[in-house]
Amino acid sequence: MQPGGRRAGDPGRRGPGPLPVQGVGLTAPEALPPAPAGIEVVGVDADDTLWHNETYFAEAAATFAEILAPWAPDGEDVRARNDATERRNLELFGYGIKGFTLSMIETAVEVSDGQVSGEAVGRLLELGREMLAHPVDLLDGVADALARLAERHRLVLVTKGDLIHQEQKIARSGLVELFERIEVVSEKDEATYAAVIDRMSVAPERFCMVGNSVRSDVLPVLALGGHAVQVPYEITWSHEQVPEADGGFPVLGSLGELADWLASAR
Numbered sequence: 001m002q003p004g005g006r007r008a009g010d011p012g013r014r015g016p017g018p019l020p021v022q023g024v025g026l027t028a029p030e031a032l033p034p035a036p037a038g039i040e041v042v043g044v045d046a047d048d049t050l051w052h053n054e055t056y057f058a059e060a061a062a063t064f065a066e067i068l069a070p071w072a073p074d075g076e077d078v079r080a081r082n083d084a085t086e087r088r089n090l091e092l093f094g095y096g097i098k099g100f101t102l103s104m105i106e107t108a109v110e111v112s113d114g115q116v117s118g119e120a121v122g123r124l125l126e127l128g129r130e131m132l133a134h135p136v137d138l139l140d141g142v143a144d145a146l147a148r149l150a151e152r153h154r155l156v157l158v159t160k161g162d163l164i165h166q167e168q169k170i171a172r173s174g175l176v177e178l179f180e181r182i183e184v185v186s187e188k189d190e191a192t193y194a195a196v197i198d199r200m201s202v203a204p205e206r207f208c209m210v211g212n213s214v215r216s217d218v219l220p221v222l223a224l225g226g227h228a229v230q231v232p233y234e235i236t237w238s239h240e241q242v243p244e245a246d247g248g249f250p251v252l253g254s255l256g257e258l259a260d261w262l263a264s265a266r
């Protein structure tokens, strides 16, 4: 990992090629729809919503390309190759840095036709280890925003990824006491959210999820009759990209805007 970047935080899920997100906070407040009344429970995503994550995967992917450069054929886009490897492995490895690390090694072996050195593989393992040990770096204003949300709502954290790593990040974040429940799940789909909403003993129409990913934090909750708000992060993992996804849900510039928006319900 590159030291001293503008983000210092903790990587979480996985991380193939990040793509630019289509603008953070482009929606003017006056363009927001009216807030739903009676929201009792707010579900909060963790990676790239509470703390930086995807940026570390992007940095690691750049380092991976440097390490592999001596073995990469001319014109080979090793980052794209690694994205493909990681996606292929998701079902077996799940989300997170450990799966990402194994995929980097697999890609290195493939791209080098088995010639990559043990020393280079060791550097890839070290890269993964550094990502796992990285400190949690909260996004600006998150602690205050969550505290304000907790004054009027019950909060549940909903995150996917390596169980141990996510638990460590949550513990290090200093935010754990603001949440009534912590849910570390293997996939954020409709079935998962239905179970979470059930465990919170709340009706879907009184549940609002907030997160950076349209695919994982917004669409499955809307499909259940719940409410969802996107707060985009500066980059979005390609796996989380949903083409033509805009529309039908509010997009806020920060978590802090959510408390104001929900409080404006009448």
Ligand SMILES: [Mg+2]
Residues within 6 Å of the ligand: 045, 046, 047, 048, 049, 211, 212, 213
């Ligand atoms: Mg996220």
